[in-house]
Amino acid sequence: MQTKRLKILAVCGMGLESSLVLKMTIEKALKELNLEGEVTTADIVTAKGAGFDADIIITSNELAQQLGEIKVPIVTVKNYVNVQEFVEGIRKVLNI
Amino acid sequence: MEFKEMINLERIRINVEAKDWKEAIQKVGELMIKTQCVYESYINAMIRVAEKLGPYIVITPGVAFPHARPEDGVIKPCFAIITLKEPIEFGNPENDPVKMVIGFAALDDKQHLNALQTLVDILSNRELVEKMMNSKTEQELFNYLKHYI
Numbered sequence: 001m002q003t004k005r006l007k008i009l010a011v012c013g014m015g016l017e018s019s020l021v022l023k024m025t026i027e028k029a030l031k032e033l034n035l036e037g038e039v040t041t042a043d044i045v046t047a048k049g050a051g052f053d054a055d056i057i058i059t060s061n062e063l064a065q066q067l068g069e070i071k072v073p074i075v076t077v078k079n080y081v082n083v084q085e086f087v088e089g090i091r092k093v094l095n096i
Numbered sequence: 097m098e099f100k101e102m103i104n105l106e107r108i109r110i111n112v113e114a115k116d117w118k119e120a121i122q123k124v125g126e127l128m129i130k131t132q133c134v135y136e137s138y139i140n141a142m143i144r145v146a147e148k149l150g151p152y153i154v155i156t157p158g159v160a161f162p163h164a165r166p167e168d169g170v171i172k173p174c175f176a177i178i179t180l181k182e183p184i185e186f187g188n189p190e191n192d193p194v195k196m197v198i199g200f201a202a203l204d205d206k207q208h209l210n211a212l213q214t215l216v217d218i219l220s221n222r223e224l225v226e227k228m229m230n231s232k233t234e235q236e237l238f239n240y241l242k243h244y245i
Binding site: 012013014016017018020021024025028060062063078079080081082083 | 145148149151152153155156157161163164165190191200202209212213216219220
């Protein structure tokens with residue numbers, strides 16, 4: 001089990017309820033992966049600046065493209081409430 | 097704010113007719129206005145957010161989740177659910193067409209989190225979502241939610 005606390009940023013278009021929905025699903029996925037993590041939410045504009053402070057960014061396909069070139073690994077999700085999709089995405093970027 | 101305080105039978109309608117996604121949001125918003133949860137301005141705000149975010153409000157296959165900011169005209173936190181007689185395209189290739197629209201109104205960041213968490217739990221149960229979408233009466237749809245109340 002990993003001991004490091006992951007910093008995850010959930011990004012939606014306006015930083016409203018949709019990013020909270022993302023956050024809740026991310027928290028479920030972390031639990032399933034047995035990982036410790038801290039999830040924050042942001043709108044796309046803020047994320048472009050704050051994103052660099054995160055270990056992983058989770059967002060939709062379209063928004064990922066708008067984020068442009070950043071060094072933080074991005075997990076893109078289609079279904080905001082599908083825990084398994086999130087688990088697989090996080091596994092992939094963390095190589096676990 | 098608990099889940100059961102945010103939804104009631106009056107804010108559920110099944111087999112609603114709408115010609116496009118805007119009208120679908122209008123119809124779900126009208127239920128929120130009629131039950132004194134939001135001012136009329138909130139409907140336009142939900143439409144504006146959807147125009148800006150477009151496809152992102154379709155958060156899971158077949159389900160749109162229109163919402164706007166607290167200052168756009170929320171009187172009390174609530175949500176309303178309609179199912180559509182004919183599924184509608186919202187422009188999300190993965191999750192279209194939309195069969196159920198859940199309008200959401202919150203007052204601040206923390207107050208409604210319990211209720212939103214419950215809603216996320218419900219939406220992540222695909223079998224339950226399908227049952228809700230195919231409900232024959234408002235009471236049937238409400239009964240599915242009652243397990244979570």
